[in-house]
Amino acid sequence: MRKTLLFFMMLSAKLAFGQVFDDFSDGNFTSNPAWTGQTNAFRVNSSNQLQTSLSAVAQTVMLAVPSALATNAKWEFFVQLNFDPSTANQARIYLVADQQDLNGPLNGYFIQIGENGSADSYDLYRQAGTTVTKIIDGPAKSRADVNKLLARVKVTRTDEGLWELYTDISGGTNYNLEGSATDKVFLYGDWFGVSCRYTATRSEGFIFDDFKVDELVPDVSPPTLLSAKALDDKTIEAVFSERLMIGSALATGNYAITNLGSPALVKATALPNVYQLVYASALPTGNYTLTVNGVKDLKGNTIARANQASFIYVQPYEFQKGDILISEILVNPKKDGVDFIEIYNATNQLLDLKNLQLANADANGNPANVRNVSNVSLLMPAKTYWVLTTNPDVVKAQYQANFPAQFVKMASLPAFNNDKGTVILLSSLKMIDKLVYHEDMHLALLRNADGVSLERVSFAKPTDEAGNFKSAAASVGFATPTYRNSQEDDKQILANSVSLGSKTFSPDGDGFEDQLQIDYRFVNNGQLANVNIYSDKGILVRKLQRNTSIATSGNFIWDGTNDNGQRSKVGIYVVQFDTFALNGKRESFRRACVLATKLN
Structure with a gap:
């Protein structure tokens, strides 16, 4: 096949920024770029094309080359199969793969050519481990010569995950669209390559040429810092909008946290856009800002100066009795309403509600039907009121909620009877507060207590002290979810x-x-x-x-x-x-x- 001077010149830029250009005009596949895999199962033929070698046994062989392009990407290649493809004799061209061994479990995408029958299609698959899913099913195409398949293939993928698959079954560049689909499951990869499954009689019938992996649209956008969070007292996770050049990503001087400076170490993770900053000393509880400078994406675009992300870290803390108190309960809701339990952070520090459980009591008064308040970290600031319920929207619709963000939606609450029962707060199954309630606590003049909450009068008095819970005032709508109780003592009021x-x-x-x-x-x-x-x-x-x-x-x-x-x-x-x-x-x-x- 003729090679133009332009294409030959492009070979000098092989693998730049994750790109791949190879027409095998240098007569090998072991350098510029270096393909790896079953190298003894392939050769460069006299037409300077990559071809499988003769084999005496049926097998699946592969070659792969590093390639980091997975979005905003365009893949082109020539393929020729000198036989009638089938499920036993088929080719996979891996556009994106996170493993070098294309014959093993991996995450990525490939074009498959080869199925039973004389009319083959060109299909795009997603592979997750060993599970493959077809995402573009190209139409079947008949061939004049049943025993020879020849095509040039082009595949594009946008940043938004839109795939388009084109072919020219004459081997030229007059492409026709085979199909399109949107898939964003895997956004990163490390390898591009081919995998050929064959029987012995078809072993040398696979030919490939003119591989080109390039950007779909020139990337001139710098990376951005998306978020930061503390994984533990010494490790901060930084998430970027895209993959970074590893040298700039691991340079500790490119990172600084308020009052802490730069980390002692930066580590890559399994996700190529996520890095871990490791500090020598433990972080105290507080609010922090991570500032990033100098990191670059694979194209060499440098992040804008002072990219920042804020996060909160709370040191591990075991709740003590009285840290979080029962503030208000609604166990006899209005029609179409739901129960809620309001809690109060009586401390002067942030508390993580992931460490809190809610329960009722069994016949012996012991905690029963324990529910975790949150399965993820949920920080409760000091001196704030938070509401635990199964449906925050219903509570907000029926009552005034001054702080609508201070709700925790739980999958279920323990059962709380209308007439009497027990509300228990636990931490690591240790009781930290308990209220035994009954309907006689309500204002005697109330005609109907449905939809009326019981509010705590004093946080200085024991929860179960007589008179410490009373009906919420009618003047506030009979409940005060997320804010100060209407019946709460106010020591600043000295006279009526x-x-x-x-x-x-x-x-x-x-x-x-x-x-x-x-x-x-x-x-x-x-x-x-x-x-x-x-x-x-x-x-x-x-x-x-x-x-x-x-x-x-x-x-x-x-x-x-x-x-x-x-x-x-x-x-x-x-x-x-x-x-x-x-x-x-x-x-x-x-x-x-x-x-x-x-x-x-």
Whole structure:
């Protein structure tokens, strides 16, 4: 076959950046580039083509050459089979392989030529270990000479994983599309090559030529640092957008972590875009930023300066009793609702919820039906409230969740009965908190406790102390998932008070003081309130709240309308705020305000 001067000149760049160019015009396959495998089973023939050698036995032989192109790649080659291919006499051209031995288990992709019958197709397969899956099934093609197959093949793959397979069965470059498919299972490889299975009589009938593996589109994009995470107290994993030149990837000076500097060692991993940074000293718990400079991809593109990724490391820690406390429970949900258990990090440090379990109790009061809160590391900041449930979306839809990211979706919760039961928190099966609950803990005046949570009053008192869990206030929607409990003690409140956000408001829709905000703060929880609005003549205008259980602090809003939904007249009004508790204690507050309007 004629070789053009241009193609010969291209041979000088063999294997550059993972590329392969070989037309065997140098008369060998052992250098420039060096193919490895069953070298005694191949030869370069008088036409400067790679051909299998005569064999007295049936076998499968292979040759491979290093090639790192697996995406944004184009493969071209010539193939000729001087016999009618079959399943016993077939060729595989491996475009991508992670192992040099193409006849053993590997991960990659290959073109297969050879099947029973006189009309063969050109098919693309994915191989995972020893399992092969066809991903492009080319149409069968008849041949004028049944005993000779000749074709030039081109395969392309984009960064997005789109494969396209083309052939010219005359051996030219007038390609026709055989098929396309998207597959991104394997994104990296180390080898390109051929594997020939034959019976003895077909042993020297395989011919290949004009191998070319190149970029589909010139790569001018530098690599980027995608993420960093701590694997243990001394090892950080850095993940890049693509494979790196090994020399730049393993240079310790190209990496620096805040307050730690460069690692003592950088190691490659089984994934060619992932590297491990090993430090001599253990990391303390904290937030870190990894900065990378100077690393290059296989094309030689250098990463932009100061590529960064942040991560958090938490030193291994065994929970102690009282570190995480039961804060709120909902075990009798609304219709179509779900149970939830709220927990509170009472410490001043990050805690990993992977070390926490949730349980109920058996007949003897011992932990039963234990569930892991999380199977992966899940960091809970100090002094935060997190909700454990099977369906966070339902909880968020039925209640206000001030911190929607502080939910843990569990596959299942232990069963918690509506009337009574036990909630237990464990760490390594050691009990760290326990609540025995019953429906009598709810506010006695509640008509229906469905959908009303029980909230913890004090984290300083024992969990099971009488009166330490009470019904969440109606004023907050009967539950406070992910934020401070409505009935929680507030030591900063020294006296009961009711105040107005502003003594004047004008509900005219101009966005300024359109509503009257009525703020309240009470030393003791468990209060109920009636809030009424009167005119300056003592006429009842609006019953704003009736026998409403309230939080220790909060507010109500009056929009200026009366009980008929009509806007009240301009003038002076009095807010009457009356509270009472189940012990009979009552208290009243009166605050005057002005409903105003603009003067034209």
